[in-house]
Amino acid sequence: MSSLGGSLDQNPPNADRHITEGGSDWLWAVTAIMGLSTLGMVLWQTTRPRGTRFFHNIALIILTTSTIAYFAMASDLGATPVRAEFSRGTTNTRQIWFVRYIQWFINFPLLLILLLFSTGLSVSDILTTAFFSWVVVICGLVGALVPSAYKWGFFVFGLLALFYIWSVLLGHGPRTTFNAGQTTRSGYVRGSGLVAFITLLYPIAWGCSEGGNVISPTGEMIWYGILDLILGPLFLYHFLFGLRNVDYGAFGFHSGKHTDGAYGGPDGGVGAGPNMKTAGGGATGARDVV
């Protein structure tokens, strides 16, 4: 893939400490995996009956975003030079990859929504948790762009927001009733444990790269890239595979607007599609955000 490139020749970096050609090659490889996962998700989605694609829709959005973000990074586009707080020898400015934060701004809340919608938390609690994932991402971005020691202030705000997210993921989420039953519950517990653990490794990477300028931008790319692959294709395919036989109607939301006869229409819910149990007499007309 690097034959496409000479990315660094065509889009020359403008910071003293920047990624190498090898780093760009690694990024092309991640781009390829992300792209193939996206294509696979499009195909998988079409095999699901319409109106039961909520989780697949979210996974598709996450993978599409990652593909384009990694394409940009592999092309050596999407970074800005920032004066490093700690110069580490000859460094004056370091590449700060803002495109990475655009990716996370879209993907982190969606990942939490994907996970938490399988629990019994209220939509308002779920969206508040998603907001705190934005706090994490924005504080990481602003902290990375600030040259002085004040960057660590934003880092601390981001960590506090992460604690809020962990408390919801590991504390509140599992204590709710899982309408879709025990399979979903154990899938959720494993999933949320993984997400909590991996999101712990992100701030450590931040401290070593954008924060402390200890590892090189190429090392940063490998570290974040592996984490993005785990929380991206690996986690998503595993989680969705675990949900494949779950009674979709049991999640407690109805993909209300869908009207292929699979769901109760406005006349009171006369039809129920395959793999779909009708709720209660009156409740079938209920509609939700999904």
Add this chain to the structure above:
Amino acid sequence: MSSLGGSLDQNPPNADRHITEGGSDWLWAVTAIMGLSTLGMVLWQTTRPRGTRFFHNIALIILTTSTIAYFAMASDLGATPVRAEFSRGTTNTRQIWFVRYIQWFINFPLLLILLLFSTGLSVSDILTTAFFSWVVVICGLVGALVPSAYKWGFFVFGLLALFYIWSVLLGHGPRTTFNAGQTTRSGYVRGSGLVAFITLLYPIAWGCSEGGNVISPTGEMIWYGILDLILGPLFLYHFLFGLRNVDYGAFGFHSGKHTDGAYGGPDGGVGAGPNMKTAGGGATGARDVV
């Protein structure tokens, strides 16, 4: 209107290839049309009973955004100089109008939501389609800002996202059941055909202006301006006029929070407003995002 201006004198362009005073005059004319359409939509909206303004609300947001975006462009504000890949004679840098993409970022997904909410697609499928309209817009913006040949990579990503949108507009959408009946269906089919055709002309304009630097920024303004007028005021007024007699309650969503007695309240749906059929006994209490 150009008497307001000398826009180019007051806000001098900083790129070699920029819009002319004539281009600014054309933009003032478009601004005026957009502004009048916005005012008209505010008035039209007030004639609709509250709780049945979903489509008018969206149209109002689209027209307001266009008005302000065109005001900025007519003022020669909202562009940044970018080194052109193909210099075309003496050009070194070309005005790239990022404000245009901010406009589309808001308007394109809303246009799709407006159209697709008249079909029977699920909300999650509709929002995923809206996400892909963001992919189109963002890839267009990033591609326009990248000076090297890599801009065409983003262009290709944008085209792929457009194919997804077209497949939903022309493939999935018409195959669902239209709760609001045959009038809505034929209105949708004509509307989605128009939107699919016009959205095909946008990337061609991009290739000639931001991409290939073939036509001048003034030519770009005329091309995009006509397309924006067609998908803006023209399409919106036509589409909403087609919906004027449609039974609003039949769309399968209830503007749930509205409580002027026109809708079933939480006590089980005792009242039905004019032009509004109550759904089923239990279903009237159902509430939706609208």
Add this chain to the structure above:
Amino acid sequence: MSSLGGSLDQNPPNADRHITEGGSDWLWAVTAIMGLSTLGMVLWQTTRPRGTRFFHNIALIILTTSTIAYFAMASDLGATPVRAEFSRGTTNTRQIWFVRYIQWFINFPLLLILLLFSTGLSVSDILTTAFFSWVVVICGLVGALVPSAYKWGFFVFGLLALFYIWSVLLGHGPRTTFNAGQTTRSGYVRGSGLVAFITLLYPIAWGCSEGGNVISPTGEMIWYGILDLILGPLFLYHFLFGLRNVDYGAFGFHSGKHTDGAYGGPDGGVGAGPNMKTAGGGATGARDVV
């Protein structure tokens, strides 16, 4: 708190007319109040039964955003130099605090949603009003960044959007039926009056600072800071305190996904939590965005 600082030494301003060390001290004080209010809201939220935290969730998001924004401003981060239209003596460029507009972009629509969800307006009308609050904020930001007299064009657009918001707050809102009864109604009327009055003082501050360059950036910080404290901690705690005994289920939305037994599940609504009246037989299965 200013001992943390020497903010101006560590993050030196790059505009001719900028905040003083005293201004930074004031901003540290506001940051502290905002931070304590956020902590208090986290604690208060945990005392509410899950699924009834909609208004507290919104207040928490508003206060978190303000805390981080004021932390940035106190650190002398988040401003950009813009050539002033009126030089006022020796001024050439003035600090324009864009971080302030990021704060409002998040907080202003949420404040309106908080208020208007206690009325009987439809969700689509509420979100349209929230959109116009974005118009106000974005026009304020763009106007502040534009050096020429054209800034006042954006100012006028922002004022027009404010008129729309005031007409909804004071005109449409009170005329709807308040499901939650007279207490909510009078709370809303007082709240919306306050918000309408305070939002009138914001554009005056804008005209004196970002617009006319009459008062200094430090004066601007004090003016906006007091307004943000009134509409932030003061208003939110007062408004939520007024709602503390209101029957939450009466707002006409059900925090649908929540499944601790407090709400009717998909089997038709058999349980009703404390302080929660079941609606109608069928309607209990209804679900909403909250």
